[in-house]
Amino acid sequence: MNELPTLNLDVATTARVYDDLFRGKDNYDVDRELAAGLRERCPQLPAILHRANQFVREAVARLVDEGITQFVDVGTGYPREPFLHAEILAWAPQARIVYLDNDLLVGAHTRALMLPCEAVSFVWADITDTAGLGAPNKLGEFLDLSKPVALVAESVLEFLPGAAEVLAAMAELLAPGSRLVISHLASDLCPEVGLLREVFSQAGIELYPRDRDELAEMLTGYTLTDPGIMPLHEWAARAEQFSQLPRQQPPGCYGVIAEVR
Numbered sequence: 428m429n430e431l432p433t434l435n436l437d438v439a440t441t442a443r444v445y446d447d448l449f450r451g452k453d454n455y456d457v458d459r460e461l462a463a464g465l466r467e468r469c470p471q472l473p474a475i476l477h478r479a480n481q482f483v484r485e486a487v488a489r490l491v492d493e494g495i496t497q498f499v500d501v502g503t504g505y506p507r508e509p510f511l512h513a514e515i516l517a518w519a520p521q522a523r524i525v526y527l528d529n530d531l532l533v534g535a536h537t538r539a540l541m542l543p544c545e546a547v548s549f550v551w552a553d554i555t556d557t558a559g560l561g562a563p564n565k566l567g568e569f570l571d572l573s574k575p576v577a578l579v580a581e582s583v584l585e586f587l588p589g590a591a592e593v594l595a596a597m598a599e600l601l602a603p604g605s606r607l608v609i610s611h612l613a614s615d616l617c618p619e620v621g622l623l624r625e626v627f628s629q630a631g632i633e634l635y636p637r638d639r640d641e642l643a644e645m646l647t648g649y650t651l652t653d654p655g656i657m658p659l660h661e662w663a664a665r666a667e668q669f670s671q672l673p674r675q676q677p678p679g680c681y682g683v684i685a686e687v688r
């Protein structure tokens with residue numbers, strides 16, 4: 428991505444729509460209208476996304492415990508407190524964190540809020556341009572890719588028709604022992620999530636909720652970590668290490684922790 432795109436504030440973006448779903452302030456009328464349509468069709472969506480966010484934070488904490496100190500948060504979206512890098516650095520001061528997004532405004536906000544912090548970098552890039560991420564290597568400028576890295580993808584892969592290809596390319600790029608943390612809207616856990624497709628599509632945004640089998644197919648370069656592809660509303664009950672999560676949550680999202688083979 429070398430050329431700056433033109434900003435068009437009359438068109439909704441996923442980053443700003445999700446910002447509104449999390450009751451943030453970095454959004455415009457067009458984003459709020461789309462978010463309202465999403466809430467109408469799937470009232471439990473904000474709760475599902477909060478659960479996804481909790482899962483990702485707890486998964487990252489687990490990876491820090493396991494000795495991972497390099498993180499790439501792809502599809503960062505608008506910075507939300509507590510900032511992920513601040514949590515990671517509190518546990519592992521030697522850690523390095525890259526935020527990566529293809530949205531120019533996300534980049535501006537992230538840079539303003541999170542930088543300068545020597546341990547944090549923002550990369551403005553399209554994650555589907557895996558050749559561009561490879562060589563010359565935008566990630567390798569900041570991270571040591573000969574060592575394990577955790578790739579964190581919260582609520583982003585469901586917006587990518589070619590998510591499987593992206594994950595396969597990342598498995599090639601990252602060192603063995605690298606990790607993957609995903610949250611992903613599910614097409615087979617609650618019917619309302621399926622209704623979101625139409626609402627997004629009317630705003631020109633394509634959403635691809637996936638079922639368990641489709642997610643499993645996307646993860647061929649990875650070894651699943653216990654408890655596998657997990658409906659996040661069951662996560663707290665099944666994994667005691669995630670006991671801080673509230674127990675009663677609506678279904679609608681999968682969570683995965685996996686390791687690059």
Ligand SMILES: C[S@@+](CC[C@H](N)C(=O)[O-])C[C@H]1O[C@@H](n2cnc3c(N)ncnc32)[C@H](O)[C@@H]1O
Binds near residue numbers: 441442446505555581
């Ligand atoms: C739905 S938002 C989720 C943001 C954040 N991860 C969260 O959970 O709130 C999806 C984010 O992914 C970014 N994104 C979408 N497609 C992308 C791509 N091909 N490359 C990089 N970022 C992308 C969007 O700009 C947006 O910030």
